[in-house]
Amino acid sequence: MADIVSLLLPFFGLILIGYVTAKVTKQPAEALGWLNTFIIYAALPALFFKLVSRTPFEDLTRIDFIATDLAATYSIFIALFAIGRWVRGNSLADCTIQSFAGAYGNIGYMGPGLALLALGEGAAVPVALIVCLENALHFVVAPALMAAAGDDQRSRRQLIIDIACKVAFHPFILSTALGFVAAASGVAQPLAFQRFVDYLAQAAAPCALFAMGVTLALRPLRRIPAEIGYIVPAKLIIHPLVVFLALKAVGGFDPVWVYAAVLLAALPTATNVFVIGQQYGVWQERASATILITTTLSVVTVSVFLIAIKSGFLPA
Numbered sequence: 001m002a003d004i005v006s007l008l009l010p011f012f013g014l015i016l017i018g019y020v021t022a023k024v025t026k027q028p029a030e031a032l033g034w035l036n037t038f039i040i041y042a043a044l045p046a047l048f049f050k051l052v053s054r055t056p057f058e059d060l061t062r063i064d065f066i067a068t069d070l071a072a073t074y075s076i077f078i079a080l081f082a083i084g085r086w087v088r089g090n091s092l093a094d095c096t097i098q099s100f101a102g103a104y105g106n107i108g109y110m111g112p113g114l115a116l117l118a119l120g121e122g123a124a125v126p127v128a129l130i131v132c133l134e135n136a137l138h139f140v141v142a143p144a145l146m147a148a149a150g151d152d153q154r155s156r157r158q159l160i161i162d163i164a165c166k167v168a169f170h171p172f173i174l175s176t177a178l179g180f181v182a183a184a185s186g187v188a189q190p191l192a193f194q195r196f197v198d199y200l201a202q203a204a205a206p207c208a209l210f211a212m213g214v215t216l217a218l219r220p221l222r223r224i225p226a227e228i229g230y231i232v233p234a235k236l237i238i239h240p241l242v243v244f245l246a247l248k249a250v251g252g253f254d255p256v257w258v259y260a261a262v263l264l265a266a267l268p269t270a271t272n273v274f275v276i277g278q279q280y281g282v283w284q285e286r287a288s289a290t291i292l293i294t295t296t297l298s299v300v301t302v303s304v305f306l307i308a309i310k311s312g313f314l315p316a
Contacts, residue, residue: 003310004303004306004307004310007117007118007306008299008302008303008306010117011110011113011114011117011209012299014205014206014209014210014213015209015210015212015213015216015295016213017210017213018209018210018211018212018213018214018215018216018217019213019214019216019217020213020217021210021213021214021217022213022214022217022218023217027214029218032211032214032215032218035207035210035211036211038203038207039109039204039207039208039211040171040172041171042200043200043201043203043204043207043208044108044109044112044171044172044175044204044208045171045172045174045175046175046197046200046201046204047112047200047201047204047205048112048128048131048132048172048175048176048179049175049176049178049179049182049197050179050197050198050201051112051124051125051127051128051179052124052125052128052176052179052180052182052183053178053179053182053183053189054183055124055125055179055183056183057180057183057184057186059125060125060129060180060183062129062253062257064250064252065126065129065247065253065257065261066129066130066133068246068247068250069130069134069243069246069247069261069265070133070134070137071246072239072242072243072245072246072247072265073103073134073239073243073265074103074137075242075246076099076102076103076234076235076238076239076242077099077100077102077103077141078099079234080095080098080099080101080102080103080230080231080234081095081096081098081099083230084098084099084227088226088227091149092145092148092149093145093146093149093150093280093282093283094282094283096142096145096146096149096282097273097276097277097280097282097283097287098227098231098283100138100142100269100270100273100276101227101231101235101269101273101287101290101291101294102230102231102234102235102239102269103234103235103239104134104138104269104270104272104273105235105239105264105265105266105267105268105269105270106212106267106268106269106270106271106295107130107131107134107135107264107267107270108131108135108172108208108270108272109208109209109211109212109270109271110208110209110212110267110268111127111130111131111263111264111267112127112128112131112204112205113204113205113206113208113209114263114267114302115127115260115263115264116205117205118259118263118306118309119256119259119260119263120256122254122256122257123256123257123259123260125257126256126257126260126261127260127264128176128179129176130260130261130264131172131264132172132173132176135170135172135173136167136170136173138272139163139166139167139170140163140167142276143159143162143163144159144163146280146282147159152280212271212295215271216291216292216295219274219288219291219292221288221289221292221293222285222288222289223285223286223289224286224289224293225283225286225289225290227286228289228290228293231269231290231294232290232293232294232297235268235269235294236266236268236294236297236298236301237301239265239266240262240263240265240266240305242265243261243262243265244258244261244262244265244314244316247261247316248316253316255316256316258316259309259314259316262305262309262314263302263305263306263309266298266301266302266305267298267302268291268294268295268297268298269287269290269291269294269295270291271291273287273290273291274287274288274291
């Protein structure tokens with residue numbers, strides 16, 4: 001138990017520090033802009049490039065792993081969409097954001113820090129693959145469904161172009177692609193460049209977690225959605241269990257890869273869900289509430305999954 005506490009204390013502690021700091025200093029939301037820019041365009045891309053470029057190329061081509069992970073994640077998405085649409089009778093746009101709330105975890109900001117801290121460098125490649133390819137698919141699905149709902153007024157041609165650009169030029173995906181090229185080429189990176197990348201990468205987890213705490217403090221809980229009753233267990237409990245069972249059913253994966261996928265699936269709702277809702281004017285306050293509630297409860301649920309992993313209760 002002490003090992004789990006030692007893993008989670010710095011992780012969730014940084015989120016708490018960000019939250020308390022925002023409450024005490026009362027800075028406006030705009031003050032966070034440059035820190036988020038640094039995280040998204042410098043620190044996390046450096047981390048993903050480092051993880052991928054220094055990995056044997058054959059480990060980067062496990063299409064079966066990422067396909068299984070994506071299938072498990074989108075089974076949660078589809079199930080929540082069906083509940084929202086045909087059980088609760090919500091609009092197509094509302095169902096889209098609700099489904100992302102239950103299937104889109106905070107894998108970019110929280111994933112690398114937690115997985116590498118808990119599982120070591122062996123988790124580097126699965127984390128990079130999941131973060132980049134899940135995000136890429138989310139960037140496609142969200143605008144496509146919003147266009148089908150009528151909340152995206154762009155022409156089909158413009159929509160396709162915008163989606164392609166968002167996927168192709170996202171810093172996470174670009175840095176991972178460059179990492180693939182570096183790993184495939186086998187060319188030794190200059191020492192000065194490696195140190196520069198390491199320096200940026202080391203800032204990724206603490207800055208991202210601190211920024212997340214600040215973001216939570218700036219979005220107070222105003223409205224608890226009725227859907228929270230099934231979105232929260234879907235995100236924090238069912239999603240990681242489905243990912244675990246799917247990867248076990250396919251088989252042939254390194255245990256560290258399985259555990260990394262489970263930990264990323266166990267993470268709370270991504271702040272990007274609020275951003276998507278805000279972009280289209282759909283389910284904004286309720287998305288913010290879902291993020292706050294799942295993040296708070298994830299202190300317990302992530303701890304439980306870590307205990308299950310470390311104790312061998314989840315045999316990969």
